[in-house]
Amino acid sequence: MNRAVFLDRDGVINKIIYHQEIGVLDTPFTPSQFELLPQVGKSIRMINSMGLKAIVVSNQPGIAKKHFDMVTLKAIDQKMHKALSRQNARLDAVYYCLHHPQAEKKELKRRCKCRKPKPGLLTQAAKDFDLNLKKSYLIGDSVTDIQAGKAVGCTTFLIGNHKCDLCRLLSEKKVKPDFIVPNLYQATKIIKKLKGG
Numbered sequence: 001m002n003r004a005v006f007l008d009r010d011g012v013i014n015k016i017i018y019h020q021e022i023g024v025l026d027t028p029f030t031p032s033q034f035e036l037l038p039q040v041g042k043s044i045r046m047i048n049s050m051g052l053k054a055i056v057v058s059n060q061p062g063i064a065k066k067h068f069d070m071v072t073l074k075a076i077d078q079k080m081h082k083a084l085s086r087q088n089a090r091l092d093a094v095y096y097c098l099h100h101p102q103a104e105k106k107e108l109k110r111r112c113k114c115r116k117p118k119p120g121l122l123t124q125a126a127k128d129f130d131l132n133l134k135k136s137y138l139i140g141d142s143v144t145d146i147q148a149g150k151a152v153g154c155t156t157f158l159i160g161n162h163k164c165d166l167c168r169l170l171s172e173k174k175v176k177p178d179f180i181v182p183n184l185y186q187a188t189k190i191i192k193k194l195k196g197g
């Protein structure tokens with residue numbers, strides 16, 4: 001069986017964008033807003049060289065909310081893959097949940113099994129890649145990421161700052177990440193140690 005490092009996308013791989021016109025921090029709405037965070041190429045290259053699958057698992061309700069369309073999401077994907085390959089890093093797969101319970105687009109309005117905190121994206125990837133989820137890792141920047149990883153027995157990493165804005169929410173929800181780290185690179189270094197090599 002294979003092992004994976006599951007990566008949330010926004011805030012882990014790329015910068016979160018402040019959208020002034022609607023006053024929210026959110027995913028990039030255009031390819032030009034998509035920008036890799038520092039050391040992401042190096043981190044994913046390390047994941048590749050450890051023989052672990054690098055798999056993105058991300059809620060992307062932006063199409064459901066009519067912030068952008070499928071063509072834009074594909075273009076953003078392409079930019080991500082290109083930016084990473086320039087740094088000799090490779091994603092094995094990208095899984096998105098496009099649904100939202102309050103979607104404006106009717107066909108995406110659904111209470112699905114893939115929107116994190118539900119683990120549907122992870123279990124689908126496990127089928128596709130013959131993964132041992134208990135020996136896999138998940139790195140995310142929100143409580144729902146950690147909940148999804150915990151639900152299937154992954155070792156979980158929360159990207160957060162020292163003050164830990166999310167700590168109160170974590171304790172309210174009784175969710176405990178295995179590690180709290182400042183960024184993807186630090187998480188990857190710990191995985192390398194845990195894995196032994």
Ligand SMILES: [Zn+2]
Binds near residue numbers: 113
């Ligand atoms: Zn879904």
